[in-house]
Amino acid sequence: MKKVVIIGNGISGVTAARHIRKRSDNEITIISSETKYFYSRTALMYIYMGHVRAEDTKPYEDWFWEKNRIDLVQGRVLGVNYKNKELQLKSGNSINYDDLIIAVGSKPNKFGWPGQDLNGVQGLYSMQDLETLEENTSKIDTAVIVGGGLIGVELAEMLHSRGKKVIFLVRESKFWGNVLPEQEGELISRHITANHIDLRFNTELAEIIDDGNEWVKAIKTSSGEIIECQMVGLTAGVSPNIDFLKESDLEINRGVKVNDFLETNIEGVYAIGDCAEFITPVDGRRNLEQVWYTGRIMGETVAATICGEKTPYTPGPWFNSAKFFEIEYQTYGWVHAELRENETDFYWEHENGERCIHVVWDKSSGVFLGLNTFGIRMRHELFNQWLRDKVQVTEVMKNLRMANFNPEFYAHYEKEIVEKFNASTEFNIQLAKATWWQKLLKA
Amino acid sequence: MKKVRFIGLAIFLIGLLIFTILPFTGSYSLSENEFQEVLKPEEFALFGQEVTENFSNKKYGFSWQLTSDVFTIYHEKNDALRAVEAWDQVVYSTESDLGLRLARAAQKGPVSSDKGLFLFLTFGLGIIGSLMWIIPGLKIDGPPGIKNTGIYHNSATNRGWIGIVTAVWLVGFYVVLYFKPWIIAENIAVVDPLKGLFKEGAEASQWFLYGILYVVAMSVMGIRMYIKYRHNKYQIVRTTSVLFFQIIFAFLLVEILPLFGLPGRDLKNAMPLDYTFLYKYNVQELLDAGMFGTFLLIWGFVLALIVVPTLVYFYGKRWYCSWVCGCGGLAETLGDPYRQLSNKKLWAWKMERWMVHGVLVFAFILTIWVGWHSYTAITGPEGGDGQSSILGLSAYNIRDWYGFLIGSIFAGVIGTGFYPYFGNRTWCRFGCPLAAYMGIVQRFKSRFRITTNGGQCISCGNCSTYCEQGIDVRAYAQKGENIVRASCVGCGVCSAVCPRGVLKLENGPEAKRFGNEDGPIVLGNDGFKLLK
Ligand SMILES: Cc1cc2nc3c(=O)[nH]c(=O)nc-3n(C[C@H](O)[C@H](O)[C@H](O)COP(=O)(O)OP(=O)(O)OC[C@H]3O[C@@H](n4cnc5c(N)ncnc54)[C@H](O)[C@@H]3O)c2cc1C
Numbered sequence: 001m002k003k004v005v006i007i008g009n010g011i012s013g014v015t016a017a018r019h020i021r022k023r024s025d026n027e028i029t030i031i032s033s034e035t036k037y038f039y040s041r042t043a044l045m046y047i048y049m050g051h052v053r054a055e056d057t058k059p060y061e062d063w064f065w066e067k068n069r070i071d072l073v074q075g076r077v078l079g080v081n082y083k084n085k086e087l088q089l090k091s092g093n094s095i096n097y098d099d100l101i102i103a104v105g106s107k108p109n110k111f112g113w114p115g116q117d118l119n120g121v122q123g124l125y126s127m128q129d130l131e132t133l134e135e136n137t138s139k140i141d142t143a144v145i146v147g148g149g150l151i152g153v154e155l156a157e158m159l160h161s162r163g164k165k166v167i168f169l170v171r172e173s174k175f176w177g178n179v180l181p182e183q184e185g186e187l188i189s190r191h192i193t194a195n196h197i198d199l200r201f202n203t204e205l206a207e208i209i210d211d212g213n214e215w216v217k218a219i220k221t222s223s224g225e226i227i228e229c230q231m232v233g234l235t236a237g238v239s240p241n242i243d244f245l246k247e248s249d250l251e252i253n254r255g256v257k258v259n260d261f262l263e264t265n266i267e268g269v270y271a272i273g274d275c276a277e278f279i280t281p282v283d284g285r286r287n288l289e290q291v292w293y294t295g296r297i298m299g300e301t302v303a304a305t306i307c308g309e310k311t312p313y314t315p316g317p318w319f320n321s322a323k324f325f326e327i328e329y330q331t332y333g334w335v336h337a338e339l340r341e342n343e344t345d346f347y348w349e350h351e352n353g354e355r356c357i358h359v360v361w362d363k364s365s366g367v368f369l370g371l372n373t374f375g376i377r378m379r380h381e382l383f384n385q386w387l388r389d390k391v392q393v394t395e396v397m398k399n400l401r402m403a404n405f406n407p408e409f410y411a412h413y414e415k416e417i418v419e420k421f422n423a424s425t426e427f428n429i430q431l432a433k434a435t436w437w438q439k440l441l442k443a
Numbered sequence: 444m445k446k447v448r449f450i451g452l453a454i455f456l457i458g459l460l461i462f463t464i465l466p467f468t469g470s471y472s473l474s475e476n477e478f479q480e481v482l483k484p485e486e487f488a489l490f491g492q493e494v495t496e497n498f499s500n501k502k503y504g505f506s507w508q509l510t511s512d513v514f515t516i517y518h519e520k521n522d523a524l525r526a527v528e529a530w531d532q533v534v535y536s537t538e539s540d541l542g543l544r545l546a547r548a549a550q551k552g553p554v555s556s557d558k559g560l561f562l563f564l565t566f567g568l569g570i571i572g573s574l575m576w577i578i579p580g581l582k583i584d585g586p587p588g589i590k591n592t593g594i595y596h597n598s599a600t601n602r603g604w605i606g607i608v609t610a611v612w613l614v615g616f617y618v619v620l621y622f623k624p625w626i627i628a629e630n631i632a633v634v635d636p637l638k639g640l641f642k643e644g645a646e647a648s649q650w651f652l653y654g655i656l657y658v659v660a661m662s663v664m665g666i667r668m669y670i671k672y673r674h675n676k677y678q679i680v681r682t683t684s685v686l687f688f689q690i691i692f693a694f695l696l697v698e699i700l701p702l703f704g705l706p707g708r709d710l711k712n713a714m715p716l717d718y719t720f721l722y723k724y725n726v727q728e729l730l731d732a733g734m735f736g737t738f739l740l741i742w743g744f745v746l747a748l749i750v751v752p753t754l755v756y757f758y759g760k761r762w763y764c765s766w767v768c769g770c771g772g773l774a775e776t777l778g779d780p781y782r783q784l785s786n787k788k789l790w791a792w793k794m795e796r797w798m799v800h801g802v803l804v805f806a807f808i809l810t811i812w813v814g815w816h817s818y819t820a821i822t823g824p825e826g827g828d829g830q831s832s833i834l835g836l837s838a839y840n841i842r843d844w845y846g847f848l849i850g851s852i853f854a855g856v857i858g859t860g861f862y863p864y865f866g867n868r869t870w871c872r873f874g875c876p877l878a879a880y881m882g883i884v885q886r887f888k889s890r891f892r893i894t895t896n897g898g899q900c901i902s903c904g905n906c907s908t909y910c911e912q913g914i915d916v917r918a919y920a921q922k923g924e925n926i927v928r929a930s931c932v933g934c935g936v937c938s939a940v941c942p943r944g945v946l947k948l949e950n951g952p953e954a955k956r957f958g959n960e961d962g963p964i965v966l967g968n969d970g971f972k973l974l975k
């Protein structure tokens with residue numbers, strides 16, 4: 001039996017703890033400076049908008065931890081002594097470990113803008129940020145959001161729900177331009193604008209202006225325009241929250257450097273989740289993966305390794321999802337912002353301009369590579385299988401009806417999609433009849 | 444637009460206020476003749492003399508003063524007879540029945556002067572006001588999509604003071620309706636003109652008033668559902684279905700059939716939810732009603748024993764609970780704003796299983812018992828009472844207690860009265876024996892499941908929060924496990940509110956119904972071996 005200490009009670013740290021408990025009798029301690037109990041960061045917006053209460057975002061009830069003999073310590077880790085295997089807490093206490101898992105997540109990026117530390121300027125990452133947001137928005141009417149990514153849209157939706165005027169600065173010429181292809185970027189931009197958000201493309205923040213009392217009064221863009229506002233939301237991405245680990249023997253770059261087994265350069269020390277940076281990226285993924293489910297998978301993986309079954313991180317085909325105001329987005333496989341040389345694509349958009357699919361495949365072999373879908377839910381299990389089996393794009397298009405995951409009675413568009421597919425490609429396929437979808441999954 | 448809303452709210456509140464103060468208006472008095480008319484002969488024989496002597500032409504400010512005077516004498520006389528064991532002279536009128544008859548005959552309130560006007564001032568204003576609040580939602584609440592913004596900031600829906608006031612009003616209404624209907628004699632008079640549409644000059648009963656309120660509440664809040672979920676076809680179809688069954692089957696047919704001399708029965712009300720089905724008087728009435736009555740009797744058994752389990756096998760219990768049922772229909776319309784208030788804790792689930800299955804066992808025994816009693820009474824010698832007691836317990840007593848505790852207190856007072864506190868499905872979850880019966884079928888032998896979409900869940904908790912049945916949907920979804928739960932009524936709201944498209948209600952082969960055969964595993968981790 002050994003003592004495993006985990007810094008960070010986010011999805012990655014907590015998953016690691018749960019799976020270590022399933023596999024062993026090891027002593028487990030989780031330290032976190034944020035909330036005592038694990039909550040779902042992804043639901044921050046729903047707390048603010050009044051869809052759920054903070055307590056509803058806790059995936060496990062409070063008795064769960066004691067029952068599973070997982071010790072929770074609330075406190076901030078200031079440093080690690082790897083030789084003595086000892087952590088220093090801000091409270092002055094120290095904690096010993098045999099194995100250490102670093103799962104400290106991210107923090108919002110700040111790029112050294114003048115005025116970035118003024119009151120009324122904030123990111124959105126933690127429960128504390130949410131409290132600050134409540135305070136900041138209690139008396140404002142206009143906010144500027146900087147950075148067009150997923151958290152930015154969520155913040156825009158949140159502020160909009162409280163009737164605030166929102167001006168949204170996006171550096172690129174279209175929304176989420178480093179991830180979404182042109183068509184999808186346009187579709188989403190239209191939708192955000194239709195929701196009364198003032199989207200400004202090709203606009204960068206230059207400076208945040210002080211009102212004389214350490215509060216924001218306006219911002220200045222790189223083109224010199226002054227926009228008055230009482231709050232600035234910084235959502236230009238996140239980066240690993242590892243300042244307290246700098247200047248030690250631990251190898252770090254942007255994140256804590258790890259190999260395929262999530263091991264760092266120091267024996268018995270692992271890093272997982274948002275803060276782990278892969279030395280060699282896995283399966284064409286990025287070397288920093290800052291999404292929910294990868295944190296979960298890393299937690300499951302490191303638990304196996306720590307409990308004696310050394311396991312590499314193998315997350316399988318890429319997928320992800322998000323929601324932009326009312327439009328849901330899912331992606332399976334890779335649809336890059338720009339087509340790669342060997343790739344070709346097919347795009348269909350519904351006449352209402354709020355639904356589309358984008359399919360990418362390999363030009364020469366016809367192998368299906370990825371799909372973006374907006375406004376139509378699709379079945380993960382089928383796409384996972386198709387990507388793994390490297391099926392032909394025609395196979396996917398034929399079975400689109402079974403891949404549909406929308407609720408019952410929703411209108412179907414597969415016929416229209418396949419007609420357009422046949423008309424705009426060299427293929428001529430027939431849409432397969434609807435059968436029970438599991439028949440498509442080979443054993 | 445916002446202005447329209449607030450004017451609507453004001454109009455609604457005025458209608459509600461008028462409805463609420465009606466019991467406190469007007470006066471009540473009965474002349475000697477009127478007493479004689481309203482009392483049944485056996486009642487008059489027992490206490491008519493004394494009552495007319497003391498109370499005729501006495502002017503009461505409130506209905507309950509009159510009834511209380513009469514009840515006192517009635518009970519005194521009955522007690523005296525009981526003391527000398529003169530059982531054949533004892534009168535068995537219930538307070539509800541006697542009290543309401545007296546109050547209705549005695550009322551000299553504002554309503555009788557112009558019932559149509561009061562119908563407008565209560566129901567009319569209520570409906571107009573509600574619609575003026577609801578319809579602008581099309582614009583004010585933004586484009587189609589999930590509209591849960593502010594639910595936990597609003598004291599009507601977060602157990603705040605408006606919620607508490609609403610609960611108090613509803614509980615008060617149910618208590619009066621079930622146990623002291625004479626108090627709302629004026630309110631009942633309001634719907635006389637509507638009763639008159641079915642049968643000229645007929646007087647409404649408290650149940651007719653309740654029926655109208657039910658249909659009106661469901662329809663108005665049904666319109667709210669159509670607007671709120673206009674992006675979600677499943678919700679639209681389902682809402683239409685519950686409205687249809689409530690209006691046509693539970694209300695209109697029940698009113699219309701008797702006009703043709705046929706027993707007015709709600710054809711969709713299945714045993715054991717319909718616990719009076721095998722009561723002697725019911726069976727006797729059906730047997731006396733010729734072909735149609737016999738059909739109803741057979742249908743009652745076919746429905747409960749064949750139709751219900753078969754449809755649950757194919758579609759899950761949702762076909763009944765959130766497509767057909769009246770209790771479910773009210774919960775899904777009037778109760779929709781409160782669905783988040785159900786308790787999701789593990790202890791609540793444990794309590795649910797004990798309670799709902801306890802009621803089922805009780806209802807099962809009661810049904811057999813009462814059925815046996817009715818059978819022996821009806822097939823036995825003329826005028827006999829059959830075998831009315833088993834193990835020393837009288838079938839009458841047991842069924843009265845069941846009717847009181849389960850039928851009235853649980854289903855009505857707690858089930859609906861506490862919407863703003865315990866959520867909209869308290870009865871369906873903790874108390875309904877039919878739901879328990881269908882739940883067992885759904886859990887063990889059904890094609891229905893809620894499929895979890897691989898690894899897409901982000902554990903946000905919207906699904907669990909908005910599950911009216913208190914199912915911790917997230918606990919399954921985040922494990923990649925399908926949701927197969929006895930209590931799921933298939934309302935589809937978990938699927939609707941999920942921001943990541945994780946949940947789909949569907950019917951399919953029983954194999955792999957729970958998800959991956961090896962047990963729960965979330966897609967997307969190839970290296971991870973599952974531990975059982
Ligand atoms: C608003 C928002 C919305 C999001 N939505 C999505 C989404 O829809 N889908 C998706 O896939 N991803 C989403 N993400 C990203 C996702 O939440 C993260 O990838 C995930 O939470 C990372 O988990 P983690 O366990 O690595 O770290 P975290 O969840 O960040 O947990 C790390 C914890 O460690 C604590 N900690 C850090 N340093 C110390 C220290 N020195 N001492 C003690 N404790 C410390 C932190 O306080 C924190 O509680 C969202 C993120 C945000 C902020």
Ligand code: SF4
Nearest residue numbers: 910931932934935937
């Ligand atoms: S699990 Fe979903 S469909 Fe079933 S009752 Fe709960 S919210 Fe409704």
Ligand code: SF4
Nearest residue numbers: 900901903904906941
């Ligand atoms: S299933 Fe959907 S609503 Fe439920 S926790 Fe997961 S992402 Fe949230």
